[in-house]
Amino acid sequence: MPNSLFSRFIAACLLCFYLSVGSASEPQGDSRNSALTESEILFTLSGSNTIGEKLAPALAQRFLEKLGARNIQLSQTHAVEKTVSGVLPNGKSSAIEIKAHGSSTGFKALAHNETDIAMASRRIKDSERSELLEKHGDLSAIDSEYTIAVDGLAVIVHPDIAIKQLNTEQLAHIFSGKVTNWSELGGNDRPIKLFARDEQSGTYDTFKSLVLKRHKVALSPQAKRFESSGKLSKLVSTTQGAIGFVALPYVNDAKPIAVAEAGASLYFMPNTFTVSTEDYALSRRLYLYLPANSTNPYAQQFIDFVLKDEAQKVVEESNLVSLMINDATVHFNRNYPPRYLNMIRESKRLSVTFHFDHNLKLDNKGQRDIGRLVDYIKHNAISDVFVFGFSAESLDASHDKTLSKELANTISAKLEKLGVNPFYTQGYGSRGAIASNDTANGRAKNQRVEIWVGR
Missing domain, CATH: 3.40.190.10 (Periplasmic binding protein-like II)
Structure with missing residues (x-):
């Protein structure tokens, strides 16, 4: 039975080999977990699954690259939790924690000092803002609230x-x-x-x-x-x-x-x-909230990085809509004012739309979009800029016309301050509604300023 004995010998050898490979791989996993445990946490992001599942890890990886990190790794530590780690130029192993259990959990984590930045796929609620006011200041203010994508x-x-x-x-x-x-x-x-x-x-x-x-x-x-x-x-x-x-x-x-x-x-x-212009009924902004009183320098550097075009390209790579401006030829129906339709016939609409709060103050995203728009116009040497304002319907056509012109003038004045002189500024009242005037959200969408440019 020499062949049978030889076969058994070979089988035993193979078994020993596989067991040795298996036992050798275990310390590697332990070593990786140990490395994560020993890493210095630069900052933690908690909240929205929409942001945390793909976008936040991609931004964290690019941010570490920007810091000059090497050996960057993405580790899944929970079904909706990830850690992005790397070795900084000073030789320190560092990591960014991402915990994506839902938007409300981000604000709860801020309340318990368990995160540096809250991720949210909706704006902070008044109740959350009030609860965090004493600890972190007004998180709805421009120095705490950052729209990072749409x-x-x-x-x-x-x-x-x-x-x-x-x-x-x-x-x-x-x-x-x-x-x-x-x-x-x-x-x-x-x-x-x-x-x-x-x-x-x-x-x-x-x-x-x-x-x-x-x-x-x-x-x-x-x-x-x-x-x-x-x-x-x-x-x-x-x-x-x-x-x-x-x-x-x-x-x-x-x-x-x-x-x-x-x-x-x-x-x-x-x-x-349609999502970028926020004309689409179910469009929404994606936010990061970093308290203005934060003392974490890495968290603030991350916020500054995310608003730059380099990071906004990561937003697009993640299949979300970036804040970068583009143009499109748009065709509307006859519900719009005839003069407006005549003006846009040979024009292209830009993907930025300006919205205002209930006090008719330009919202936080809009305030930052002004600078982004000026850069776009100057970079592309655009001379024909059209600023068109619209209001919600108040059943007073004269009031609506006046208000829409005031909104358009507000944007034109801000552009002029930064060296861009619009060719034409006009308000068209409440005609051209893109949403229902029966709801607060619909009225807010209708009360807007569009930017068009010559072809």
Whole structure:
């Protein structure tokens, strides 16, 4: 039986080899975990899963590269937690922690001194602002609140669903369980299956604010909830009759549909331009909140870095909409003023739109966008700049016309201070609404200033 004995000998040798390889790999894992444990934490970001899943790790890696770090590694430490580590030029092993459990958790972490920067896919709530006021100052102020990207909350359905567009009221009826079959909306006779983000998610918070609360309904208990946007999107794309909502980068194989506010006639598909201009009904800003009283120099350096074009390219690589300005030829319908339509016929619209708070003060993003717009105009040697203002509807056409012109003049004056003289500035009142004037959010969207340039 020499062949049999020889075979057993070979098998035993191979077994010993594999066992030795396996035992050698274990200390490597321990060594890596030990290295992470020994790394100095430069700062921690906590909050939004939309930011924390892809964008924050990518920005952290690029930031460490900017600091001259080597051996940069991304480590998954939890389902929604990551650590980006590297060795700085001074030889110190350093790391950035990212904990992406949902927007509300970022503000809670700030309250308990458990994070340096809060990530949020919606603006800080008044209740959160009040709670943190004594400890961190006004986090809604320009020296604490930073818009780092714009995102579209896409409504997605299974690819076989024939419906192409829905308004926010119809979405509210679907997600509250009032409408349970696609045939009730003109589609095929098929039960609707609901998928939604979890309670901690800023994506869900935005959907609740823009759709559910606006129409005074609650999410159906039949909806399946998910902490991960990617997992939700995958299930919608593979489940017959499914509908869900995700951040724009997570549409993947599902089918996005056009959305309008209830009471508005314009439906917009979620795409880079309509999200950037914030014309799309379910567009939203992505924020970082760094308290003005922070004493962490690395956290402030990171914020400054994120606002620069180099980092904004990382935003685009992460399939989000950056703050960098671009242009597009846009065609509108006849609901707009004839003079406006004549003016834009040979023009292109820029992707920046200026919005104002309830006191008609230019918001934080807008204040920073002024500088970005001036740089774009000068870099491209643009001479024909058109500034067009619009107001929400007050049922007083004269008042609306005056207010829209004042808003346009506000932007033109800021541009002139920085060396850019608009060719034409005009206000068009409340005509050309892109949203419903029946809601505060709709009125805020309609009250805006657009920038157009000659072709």
